[in-house]
Amino acid sequence: xxxxxxxxxxxxxxxxxxxxxxxxxxxxxxxxxxxxxxxxxxxxxxxxxxxxxxxxxxxxxxxxxxxxxxxxxxxxxxxxxxxxxxxxxxxxxxxxxxxxxxxxxxxxxxxxxxxxxxxxxxxxxxxxxxxxxxxxxxxxxxxxxxxxxxxxxxxxxxxxxxxxxxxxxxxxxxxxxxxxxxxxxxxxxxxxxxxxxxxxxxxxxxxxxxxxxxxxxxxxxxxxxxxxxxxxxxxxxxxxxxxxxxxxxxxxxxxxxxxxxxxxxxxxxxxxxxxxxxxxxxxxxxxxxxxxxxxxxxxxxxxxxxxxxxxxxxxxxxxxxxxxxxxxxxxxxxxxxxxxxxxxxxxxxxxxxxxxxxxxxxxxxxxxxxxxxxxxxxxxxxxxxxxxxxxxxxxxxxxxxxxxxxxxxxxxxxxxxxxxxxxxxxxxxxxxxx
Amino acid sequence: xxxxxxxxxxxxxxxxxxxxxxxxxxxxxxxxxxxxxxxxxxxxxxxxxxxxxxxxxxxxxxxxxxxxxxxxxxxxxxxxxxxxxxxxxxxxxxxxxxxxxxxxxxxxxxxxxxxxxxxxxxxxxxxxxxxxxxxxxxxxxxxxxxxxxxxxxxxxxxxxxxxxxxxxxxxxxxxxxxxxxxxxxxxxxxxxxxxxxxxxxxxxxxxxxxxxxxxxxxxxxxxxxxxxxxxxxxxxxxxxxxxxxxxxxxxxxxxxxxxxxx
Numbered sequence: 001x002x003x004x005x006x007x008x009x010x011x012x013x014x015x016x017x018x019x020x021x022x023x024x025x026x027x028x029x030x031x032x033x034x035x036x037x038x039x040x041x042x043x044x045x046x047x048x049x050x051x052x053x054x055x056x057x058x059x060x061x062x063x064x065x066x067x068x069x070x071x072x073x074x075x076x077x078x079x080x081x082x083x084x085x086x087x088x089x090x091x092x093x094x095x096x097x098x099x100x101x102x103x104x105x106x107x108x109x110x111x112x113x114x115x116x117x118x119x120x121x122x123x124x125x126x127x128x129x130x131x132x133x134x135x136x137x138x139x140x141x142x143x144x145x146x147x148x149x150x151x152x153x154x155x156x157x158x159x160x161x162x163x164x165x166x167x168x169x170x171x172x173x174x175x176x177x178x179x180x181x182x183x184x185x186x187x188x189x190x191x192x193x194x195x196x197x198x199x200x201x202x203x204x205x206x207x208x209x210x211x212x213x214x215x216x217x218x219x220x221x222x223x224x225x226x227x228x229x230x231x232x233x234x235x236x237x238x239x240x241x242x243x244x245x246x247x248x249x250x251x252x253x254x255x256x257x258x259x260x261x262x263x264x265x266x267x268x269x270x271x272x273x274x275x276x277x278x279x280x281x282x283x284x285x286x287x288x289x290x291x292x293x294x295x296x297x298x299x300x301x302x303x304x305x306x307x308x309x310x311x312x313x314x315x316x317x318x319x320x321x322x323x324x325x326x327x328x329x330x331x332x333x334x335x336x337x338x339x340x341x342x343x344x345x346x347x348x349x350x351x352x353x354x355x356x357x358x359x360x361x362x363x364x365x366x367x368x369x370x371x372x373x374x375x376x377x378x379x380x381x382x383x384x385x386x387x388x389x390x391x392x393x394x395x396x397x398x399x400x401x402x403x404x405x406x407x408x409x410x411x412x413x414x415x416x417x418x419x420x421x422x423x424x425x426x427x428x429x430x431x432x433x434x
Numbered sequence: 435x436x437x438x439x440x441x442x443x444x445x446x447x448x449x450x451x452x453x454x455x456x457x458x459x460x461x462x463x464x465x466x467x468x469x470x471x472x473x474x475x476x477x478x479x480x481x482x483x484x485x486x487x488x489x490x491x492x493x494x495x496x497x498x499x500x501x502x503x504x505x506x507x508x509x510x511x512x513x514x515x516x517x518x519x520x521x522x523x524x525x526x527x528x529x530x531x532x533x534x535x536x537x538x539x540x541x542x543x544x545x546x547x548x549x550x551x552x553x554x555x556x557x558x559x560x561x562x563x564x565x566x567x568x569x570x571x572x573x574x575x576x577x578x579x580x581x582x583x584x585x586x587x588x589x590x591x592x593x594x595x596x597x598x599x600x601x602x603x604x605x606x607x608x609x610x611x612x613x614x615x616x617x618x619x620x621x622x623x624x625x626x627x628x629x630x631x632x633x634x635x636x637x638x639x640x641x642x643x644x645x646x647x648x649x650x651x652x653x654x655x656x657x658x659x660x661x662x663x664x665x666x667x668x669x670x671x672x673x674x675x676x677x678x679x680x681x682x683x684x685x686x687x688x689x690x691x692x693x694x695x696x
Contacts, residue, residue: 398636
């Protein structure tokens, strides 16, 4: 809050409803008569299509720092709206619709400490030269974008060079049907320290997108039916992702070129297709991937060039490949994970392995536990020979679950020739940990 | 009474008394029920039973069928002495062999799923499994009759049946595997799918797998399978191909039966 926030007038009128109404009337009358912004008084403004201030443009022009602008229900077709007043709150009442008329970005925040709440921001239209968005935040700090509905925009909310912003409880739905005519639902570019929480994003190119935005927290969002990734982040160190659901995204979730990431308690579901991954990690250094659920993905988790990750207590269920661990992923540690009903548990592209598996539960494990300590007495090799063959020759997939393949796998298990001898779980659990 | 029904009835009675047939049904029942007993979910049990179906059903129908035809030799010669059309006689013999086998399979494998409805096997996957098992039985029975009618040497007949079983379940897949790995640089997805149509065991496997959501997960090739075998058209094609595999060996055997000088 700025020093001259809305606490000043509130002190005078004790915040009563009567006082507020009176003040609004004065401000409205003043505007109507003078047609120019009033100075000093207009801490509370009401925009109403049938009232004295019928346009948001006029209200924004009149607003003083710290002002509270209420927008009543209605459809507002106005030119590009830019908030340049610090500390301003723009709040919708009864879901007013701000319509970009397929021609321009709907609303821009270009001042610090601005709050936008309860608006419907719609129809930005598609342009090839500018990244049109329902809501754009430009070089502004500490904004709060809360409880809005964004419909049929190229980009949903677009934050550029805006630190410490909060994007919360918004409902974002795209209209575009192709990657090229659709932008990202929540887009952050050079915006460190962001909090993205409780949003629902549907049908955008990437549901949530972080680029050069370190230190962000993404929590409790649902991102589904994205045309590309449900979550896509690059060059964003020390970010945390907690309790999100990523579902039915064309290519799943991709996390690239970052260090120190924490991904916990998320659900990665139903990413189907040739290049679809529940969670793709590429060139990640250090991090935790824990207590997530990977269910019904072509590939649950792909580790490529990702080092020193702790992959712990995740559930891998009914995936094509539960985990693909490439040879260039080093010092990754899989512990306490659950592998159930996957076509292949672990695949790799090399005979050597630089990652360790210990104390996981594998439904394919056929060993025994003579001393009843809960861990199997025979090590488990999760990489099947056939998984290796399919990795190199995809067409052989037609032989999945053929008796011949079963025999080859059994033979390979007894006498490993081609599968990595080092990639074994020495302490496989006898019972699922959860 | 109709000749076909008469011969079928005789064959049915003969097989119903056969302890091997009962053991066949009980094996399926015990395996499937046991898997449910040990906490298997519907899809898992379907997959495990599928593994047995792919190996055991062709083996039993081929070997058992061949032996059955040899054992019925005197019965066949007796009937041939009567004024009976050979086609009808063959139909009775074939159905008398195939129907009890199919019945034993459906009863043995189907009953556990009926008893464990709550384990959640999808009806489509179950239907595919039952169709696959029945079709494999019919194809095996037809081929068995053909092998048995080709030669009077029992050893040669059973040997041929065993050879056919080995070819269909293991060797064929080995050849496909070798071909697919050595021609990996070529766009061979579609030809390989075509190869699957040419083997009833592979066909049965694909029919069930596409109903289990496993293959659709498997990347590009899997998507292609799903589209090819999992779609309505693909499933129809697979079922028709399986039907052809039922009819083909039986017709070959019928031709042999018509021309043969007993």
